[in-house]
Amino acid sequence: MHVTHLSLADFRSYARVEVPLDPGVTAFVGPNGQGKTNLVEAVGYLATLGSHRVSSDAPLVRMGADRAIIRANVRQGERQQLIELELNPGKANRARINRSSQVRPRDVLGIVRTVLFAPEDLALVKGDPGERRRFLDELITARSPRMAGVRSDYDRVLKQRNTLLKSAALARRHGGRSMDLSTLDVWDQHLARAGAELLAQRLDLIAALQPLADKAYEQLAPGGGPVALDYKPSSPEIVGHAREELCEQLLAALGEARKQEIERGVTLVGPHRDELLLKLGQLPAKGYASHGESWSFALALRLASYDLLRAEPYGGGEASVEGGGARRAGEPVLVLDDVFAELDTRRRERLAELVAPGEQVLVTAAVDDDVPGVLSGVRYAVAEGAVERV
Numbered sequence: 001m002h003v004t005h006l007s008l009a010d011f012r013s014y015a016r017v018e019v020p021l022d023p024g025v026t027a028f029v030g031p032n033g034q035g036k037t038n039l040v041e042a043v044g045y046l047a048t049l050g051s052h053r054v055s056s057d058a059p060l061v062r063m064g065a066d067r068a069i070i071r072a073n074v075r076q077g078e079r080q081q082l083i084e085l086e087l088n089p090g091k092a093n094r095a096r097i098n099r100s101s102q103v104r105p106r107d108v109l110g111i112v113r114t115v116l117f118a119p120e121d122l123a124l125v126k127g128d129p130g131e132r133r134r135f136l137d138e139l140i141t142a143r144s145p146r147m148a149g150v151r152s153d154y155d156r157v158l159k160q161r162n163t164l165l166k167s168a169a170l171a172r173r174h175g176g177r178s179m180d181l182s183t184l185d186v187w188d189q190h191l192a193r194a195g196a197e198l199l200a201q202r203l204d205l206i207a208a209l210q211p212l213a214d215k216a217y218e219q220l221a222p223g224g225g226p227v228a229l230d231y232k233p234s235s236p237e238i239v240g241h242a243r244e245e246l247c248e249q250l251l252a253a254l255g256e257a258r259k260q261e262i263e264r265g266v267t268l269v270g271p272h273r274d275e276l277l278l279k280l281g282q283l284p285a286k287g288y289a290s291h292g293e294s295w296s297f298a299l300a301l302r303l304a305s306y307d308l309l310r311a312e313p314y315g316g317g318e319a320s321v322e323g324g325g326a327r328r329a330g331e332p333v334l335v336l337d338d339v340f341a342e343l344d345t346r347r348r349e350r351l352a353e354l355v356a357p358g359e360q361v362l363v364t365a366a367v368d369d370d371v372p373g374v375l376s377g378v379r380y381a382v383a384e385g386a387v388e389r390v
Ligand SMILES: Nc1ncnc2c1ncn2[C@@H]1O[C@H](COP(=O)(O)OP(=O)(O)OP(=O)(O)O)[C@@H](O)[C@H]1O
Pocket: 011, 012, 013, 014, 030, 031, 032, 033, 034, 035, 036, 037, 038, 039, 058, 059, 060, 061, 062, 063, 338, 364, 365, 366
């Protein structure tokens, strides 16, 4: 799968820009702050409906404009699709596929898949558990786009349940009448159901990712591993793998935690509290691994994601029927935002060799010398809002 044309309007620093793209390697080169990352951020947005740099859409809209448009032509085999996304901060975003009437933005997921490497990835290893949960959940959604719905159901239920717990906690603290908590049972059911689905997918993903991450780490830093991905659920009672048993265990754990939850006014059990522990050798990577080792680990996780996505059809095994047949998304687009400058020569060359055969590889770098030789391809100069082929 590859993007054949990217068109932006009022996105980040761009009032308008048109970028024709070929398969193979394309490098965007130019001084700092000229809009290189902005371009690849837009491609990433098509795949995740989010930015790898910010958690809300507002900064993506050009200062002074009230909406941004990302438009992309995407080729998958013989099939050509046009995706249009309109970002309206504070209001609902809009989406169209092939100029048809509107679809939900979520329906766009799965058409473009990306694996994006960026300096921000260091947070995967060194950052809060939320960074690793987001990594897992984005990959789950890339494997099966319907998980976007499960994730948003879970988030909604969690929010409502927290609101209820918070008022219960307040009422308790102020000595008011204790609240009728029977509605909490209903929310427990919803939370456990969506939570179990998310959890089952995360566990399945980690099992698939583990050997690939270990292999990738060995390729980047021979002899430096092994690396392990260890999933730690929010409660020791959660030990299952299948969705049904996970649902039961989540319900039981919620029952256990209820008293404490009412005291604290917040949901203490569920995948939003889980941790993915990354281990290098016998030690946790976070807090122990060196800067270079942390980088290699983060890169290994991205390379493993790439291996995983390109090996399996869109839908993660579940046939998605569209127009009568399962839709294969094919190879993800590889995006390498400013990563080579951060690496020593050996790892730089290894990474470049591993990604070079990708169907489409988009690279950004401040100077030509930061783009490894094996990634020779099309070059664009990015400066002062202009993107020109050189
Ligand atoms: N919403 C926005 N409206 C207008 N300009 C913006 C907006 N968001 C970011 N910018 C501008 O875009 C520029 C940053 O672009 P980008 O991050 O793509 O740079 P870059 O070429 O990748 O630089 P570097 O080499 O430092 O990574 C900054 O000058 C910033 O002020």
